[in-house]
Amino acid sequence: xxxxxxxxxxxxxxxxxxxxxxxxxxxxxxxxxxxxxxxxxxxxxxxxxxxxxxxxxxxxxxxxxxxxxxxxxxxxxxxxxxxxxxxxxxxxxxxxxxxxxxxxxxxxxxxxxxxxxxxxxxxxxxxxxxxxxxxxxxxxxxxxxxxxxxxxxxxxxxxxxxxxxxxxxxxxxxxxxxxxxxxxxxxxxxxxxxxxxxxxxxxxxxxxxxxxxxxxxxxxxxxxxxxxxxxxxxxxxxxxxxxxxxxxxxxxxxxxxxxxxxxxxxxxxxxxxxxxxxxxxxxxxxxxxxxxxxxxxxxxxxxxxxxxxxxxxxxxxxxxxxxxxxxxxxxxxxxxxxxxxxxxxxxxxxxxxxxxxxxxxxxxxxxxxx
Amino acid sequence: xxxxxxxxxxxxxxxxxxxxxxxxxxxxxxxxxxxxxxxxxxxxxxxxxxxxxxxxxxxxxxxxxxxxxxxxxxxxxxxxxxxxxxxxxxxxxxxxxxxxxxxxxxxxxxxxxxxxxxxxxxxxxxxxxxxxxxxxxxxxxxxxxxxxxxxxxxxxxxxxxxxxxxxxxxxxxxxxxxxxxxxxxxxxxxxxxxxxxxxxxxxxxxxxxxxxxxxxxxxxxxxxxxxxxxxxxxxxxxxxxxxxxxxxxxxxxxxxxxxxxxxxxxxxxxxxxxxxxxxxxxxxxxxxxxxxxxxxxxxxxxxxxxxxxxxxxxxxxxxxxxxxxxxxxxxxxxxxxxxxxxxxxxxxxxxxxxxxxxxxxxxxxxxxxx
Numbered sequence: 001x002x003x004x005x006x007x008x009x010x011x012x013x014x015x016x017x018x019x020x021x022x023x024x025x026x027x028x029x030x031x032x033x034x035x036x037x038x039x040x041x042x043x044x045x046x047x048x049x050x051x052x053x054x055x056x057x058x059x060x061x062x063x064x065x066x067x068x069x070x071x072x073x074x075x076x077x078x079x080x081x082x083x084x085x086x087x088x089x090x091x092x093x094x095x096x097x098x099x100x101x102x103x104x105x106x107x108x109x110x111x112x113x114x115x116x117x118x119x120x121x122x123x124x125x126x127x128x129x130x131x132x133x134x135x136x137x138x139x140x141x142x143x144x145x146x147x148x149x150x151x152x153x154x155x156x157x158x159x160x161x162x163x164x165x166x167x168x169x170x171x172x173x174x175x176x177x178x179x180x181x182x183x184x185x186x187x188x189x190x191x192x193x194x195x196x197x198x199x200x201x202x203x204x205x206x207x208x209x210x211x212x213x214x215x216x217x218x219x220x221x222x223x224x225x226x227x228x229x230x231x232x233x234x235x236x237x238x239x240x241x242x243x244x245x246x247x248x249x250x251x252x253x254x255x256x257x258x259x260x261x262x263x264x265x266x267x268x269x270x271x272x273x274x275x276x277x278x279x280x281x282x283x284x285x286x287x288x289x290x291x292x293x294x295x296x297x298x299x300x301x302x303x304x305x306x307x308x309x310x311x312x313x314x315x316x317x318x319x320x321x322x323x324x325x326x327x328x329x330x331x332x333x334x335x336x337x338x339x340x341x342x343x344x345x346x347x348x349x350x351x352x353x354x355x356x357x358x359x360x361x362x363x364x365x366x367x368x369x370x
Numbered sequence: 371x372x373x374x375x376x377x378x379x380x381x382x383x384x385x386x387x388x389x390x391x392x393x394x395x396x397x398x399x400x401x402x403x404x405x406x407x408x409x410x411x412x413x414x415x416x417x418x419x420x421x422x423x424x425x426x427x428x429x430x431x432x433x434x435x436x437x438x439x440x441x442x443x444x445x446x447x448x449x450x451x452x453x454x455x456x457x458x459x460x461x462x463x464x465x466x467x468x469x470x471x472x473x474x475x476x477x478x479x480x481x482x483x484x485x486x487x488x489x490x491x492x493x494x495x496x497x498x499x500x501x502x503x504x505x506x507x508x509x510x511x512x513x514x515x516x517x518x519x520x521x522x523x524x525x526x527x528x529x530x531x532x533x534x535x536x537x538x539x540x541x542x543x544x545x546x547x548x549x550x551x552x553x554x555x556x557x558x559x560x561x562x563x564x565x566x567x568x569x570x571x572x573x574x575x576x577x578x579x580x581x582x583x584x585x586x587x588x589x590x591x592x593x594x595x596x597x598x599x600x601x602x603x604x605x606x607x608x609x610x611x612x613x614x615x616x617x618x619x620x621x622x623x624x625x626x627x628x629x630x631x632x633x634x635x636x637x638x639x640x641x642x643x644x645x646x647x648x649x650x651x652x653x654x655x656x657x658x659x660x661x662x663x664x665x666x667x668x669x670x671x672x673x674x675x676x677x678x679x680x681x682x683x684x685x686x687x688x689x690x691x692x693x694x695x696x697x698x699x700x701x702x703x704x705x706x707x708x709x710x711x712x713x714x715x716x717x718x719x720x721x722x723x724x725x726x727x728x729x730x731x732x733x734x735x736x737x738x739x740x
Contacts, residue, residue, distance in 0.1 A: 203597040223698070229634065230702050230705075232631070265634075311692040
């Protein structure tokens, strides 16, 4: 997508040196556009753990490229065990994102086919590129399927503004390109549909205020940033036509783990008869679990993310304390929206109800593999 | 309540000069404890409008003392019309808080009984004190009634921790003393009940993180600050036993306007079978309206409150920008929780269901007056 008019992906192999991966260091957004070069798998682990990169799809792609870097290092160290330990370390960086494990396992499976170090490096690079390209293609297709819902609302409103609420950043910055929740919005905008997006700021890390809003500024999408508390009020007053969020893990029964607070928006949408959609590439499904509330482990992060807020002051990014210094804070990364609150799942294959029956029908071959 | 071990109210007549009102300038909390002297009704209007003082009860008391200052100034100007214009100006400072209008009208009714300027000043001072003292007494009684609910949960949990979630600051800082939502908590703590409070930070102005948490630090109440997004997740996992919030306006049918985001917590409480109580002094009732969502005007405030966050940096209070500078932001001050989501209303008279039948029975004489 565009950054100041120029096209970017969120992660790419550096042209000048193919053993270096470039990423957008998202910690500086929306105030500064900074790219970062990643030279080792350890640096990639840190980039994932410290959230230079974040978001389901991008974490998967980053893990893919991390494994590519690992094969280069393993070759230098002449140690296959090193590769396996890197795989474990990458998987451990963020516990909730299913794409992480999925991408690392995909690399491990592919790499074992390589007979020499050189072959393994080539295969790992190809696989990393494949993961990234698939991610972009899947998001593009999510946009093409999801836009139908927006088009229907637009028709019903006779071309009037379609107000969409989104939580967190399930934008192109969370993937390799296009995004999941944003893909239908970008597609609608391309097609000339009158869209306006309510952007939940998404505390504690403000990915909505800093990333989604920044994406929309760069693509020219009409939007308004709101606090996470505001969505219910807007829905009560007919100011939201639909909700689209992303997901970090969706169970085979359709329960969706997503950024903390998503569940509250789903409840408000249900209470006001507003459609609530979850957009996801199929890699986000976890085919092994049903009950998301019970079975998805929710990441607890450092309490300082709640107690301190990052923002721009005097042309510099500062973090300010917003609680009494001595107050403890709790920091739960995600919550689970039960399938009963979800109107539909938008994936690269199409739109399906958030029910086990519909999901297992649409993804019959995945279920078959289990 | 206590501030660093010393007892305070939130507003008082200055001892050295009875024509000066002192307040706690809450904009500096939790980082600095600052008191401010108010010399004119215009200064009081600004203190209310710019939220040096805020919260239903305290706004009422501040308006009462504002009218007292107005009688002094009216006497100097020799103009009764000035008094009336002050009354209008005070009422216009914050549109949602019913206590504001109520306190000003109470003063106007009382003052008209005064024959001379001197009598009017005396009456206005007495009335302002009465409003403040009543507010404190009502909150004390809210605590005594509300603690019964906490005691029951404590018994059911065999003395285990009672986890209470609260939104915004309906603490003593929002009133003259004790608070509404906090009064039962303070009373429970006094009685040795094992309480722990989840404190919603309450964006955009962070009254939970800055005021409620500060109160709890000063009173020694175990608490944990959370982002507004977290409550649903905590409720899904059995970590919340009850919710208590305050209210800015409650209709005769039991719909409650309170800080934006309250409605979302009420939905989550309902979805998880957790009792959701609203604590309020009876002055917060609006006897003239039924449908809160339709009939309560919701204050829209400056978008900079969303785009910028105040906090402590380098021992100084700074405001940092958290969105792209060019992104628009929406800032809705309150939302309305429909009575169907409220387990009960805790007022100075006792606990009653949030239904028109129960409310009109408990407040028969108020309805009779209409």
